[in-house]
Amino acid sequence: MILVLRALGVGDLVTAVPALRALRAAYPGRELALAAPAGLAPLVELVGGIDRLVDTAGLDRPAWSGPAPQVAVNLHGRGPQSHRLVAAARPGRMLAFANADARFSDGPRWAADEHEVDRWCRLLSWYDIPADRTDLGLRRPGPAGLPVGATVLHPGTKIPAKRWPAERFAALARALTDRGHRVVLTGSADERALAERVAETAGLPPTAVLAGRTDLGALAALVAHARLVVSGDTGVAHLATGYGTASVVLFGPVPPARWGPPPDRPRHRALWAGEGDWPRWDGVGSHPTLTALRLDEVLAAVDEVERVVRVSGAVAA
Incomplete structure (x- = not known):
């Protein structure tokens, strides 16, 4: 199982879509669980490729209490709090930005002025997982009685x-x-x-x-x-x-x-x-x-x- 932490809001999820799809492609036979707020469930369905949404709002409680995932990915931030939350899941391997305070050195350095889409694509690229920054499209739902062309x-x-x-x-x-x-x-x-x-x-x-x-x-x-x-x-x-x-x-x-x-x-x-x-x-x-x-x-x-x-x-x- 692949566990991904992104316990943030709507824009944060959408800017992480290329990275999420890259992870789906890199691990096609494994369950992909996203630790994010439950309220994002309708949007998670429109992203596609995510098998399970684990309700995680913020960093004040564990993101995962099940069996240790094979891989855990911190798409939330640079740490140390988010790093420690991911590490608490006891993953076989952790993908994240390097952070001395979290005692995690196996990752690229954080760039403060980087575009949010590019940041997470670069993180995965450092781990030899290619990500397409242009892959931002979402599934198009029907209008369901809402105004069209407004x-x-x-x-x-x-x-x-x-x-x-x-x-x-x-x-x-x-x-x-x-x-x-x-x-x-x-x-x-x-x-x-x-x-x-x-x-x-x-x-x-x-x-x-x-x-x-x-x-x-x-x-x-x-x-x-x-x-x-x-x-x-x-x-x-x-x-x-x-x-x-x-x-x-x-x-x-x-x-x-x-x-x-x-x-x-x-x-x-x-x-x-x-x-x-x-x-x-x-x-x-x-x-x-x-x-x-x-x-x-x-x-x-x-x-x-x-x-x-x-x-x-x-x-x-």
Whole structure:
């Protein structure tokens, strides 16, 4: 059995897809168990190739209590806490980044500025397991009664500093509606009030607010069949990449070089105003790198990705 630790969120799982598929290919006859939060189960099914999901949220309890796995892989972080959690499963072999504090030297060195997809592919490559960083596609579920061809605006993130201001999302919703888009607003149950405020300010009907009304599987289906996604640096942006749905992702303060969509995919546009010399910031709400992003910049990016979709569609036809 192969045990993989990735006890994180939606975007973390999607960026680990190439590494997970590489492990599936490297060990075709063995059970592949993923230690991750149980709430990710609908998305795990869309990744494919994972035989068992072991409910593991964070690093505060054992990731595995069964028989010792033949191989255990730390796709969670650089250690030492995650290393010790993986080692506690008593694997025959452990694949991880080197970490002196965890007394683990059999692995490559961690690179702080590396893109998240490349990080885990490089880890496996060090152990002679080839991984294709472009293998990010997810299985496409049916729409299951959800809107098809909608424009998805996702104004929330778990970290308030990574949110584009709500009033600008509302202005974007108005502008896109005027252009003929069917706009819907997504988010978690905790973000429903934010989505409702955006909808009310934009003049959208209450039915446009889907925040808190879709589980992860439904959200994936909505994105898979959407016309466009505009969001901050959060899980829904990675779903758009996985489905090739046109997207504009608003970054700050973390640069897109670490978590953004692949730069060679023109259907996805990352906006970031972090190149400037931003001072130390202790405020609340949106980080200055996000408030610096103007509505006209976002609309221009929307035009760019939609132009790419039209041209690629014409070529395919």
